[in-house]
Amino acid sequence: MPRQELESVNCSLIAMPVLENETPVTINPLIHGEMTPLIVIRCDDGVQVYANCCPHQGRRLDYAPDRFLTKDATLVCAAHGAVFGMADGLCLQGPCRGESLRSYGCQWQDGILRVEWPDTAG
Numbered sequence: 277m278p279r280q281e282l283e284s285v286n287c288s289l290i291a292m293p294v295l296e297n298e299t300p301v302t303i304n305p306l307i308h309g310e311m312t313p314l315i316v317i318r319c320d321d322g323v324q325v326y327a328n329c330c331p332h333q334g335r336r337l338d339y340a341p342d343r344f345l346t347k348d349a350t351l352v353c354a355a356h357g358a359v360f361g362m363a364d365g366l367c368l369q370g371p372c373r374g375e376s377l378r379s380y381g382c383q384w385q386d387g388i389l390r391v392e393w394p395d396t397a398g
C-alpha cells in the first residue's frame with residue numbers, strides 16, 4: 277500500500293487581496309513534475325483549493341480557461357451542470373449529487389499560497 281504523507285508545495289504567488297470573494301480562479305502548478313489544474317476560491321476570510329476535475333466524468337469545471345459558471349456561492353460544472361458549494365465542494369444538484377470536489381488544505385505564507393499535497397511515492 278502506498279505511503280500517504282502530506283507535502284507542502286509552493287503553488288503560486290497569489291496575494292489574498294487579489295482574490296475576489298466567491299470568484300474562482302485557476303492555477304496550474306507543476307506538482308511532482310505534472311501540470312496540476314486547481315481551483316482557488318476565497319470564501320469570506322477563508323480560501324478553498326479544489327482539483328479542477330468534476331467527480332462526474334473527470335472533466336474540468338471551467339467552460340474556458342479561468343471562466344466559471346457561478347451563482348449564489350455555488351460553482352456549476354460546465355459539462356453537465358453539477359452544482360457545487362464553494363465553501364465545501366459538495367455537489368448539491370446534478371449527476372454526481374452527494375459527491376465532492378477533491379479538496380486540499382492550504383495556507384498563506386508571506387503571500388505565497390501553499391497547498392498540502394499528498395505524496396504517494398514509496
Ligand code: FES
Nearest residue numbers: 330332333353356
Ligand atoms: S463532468 Fe461535471 S457534471 Fe458531468
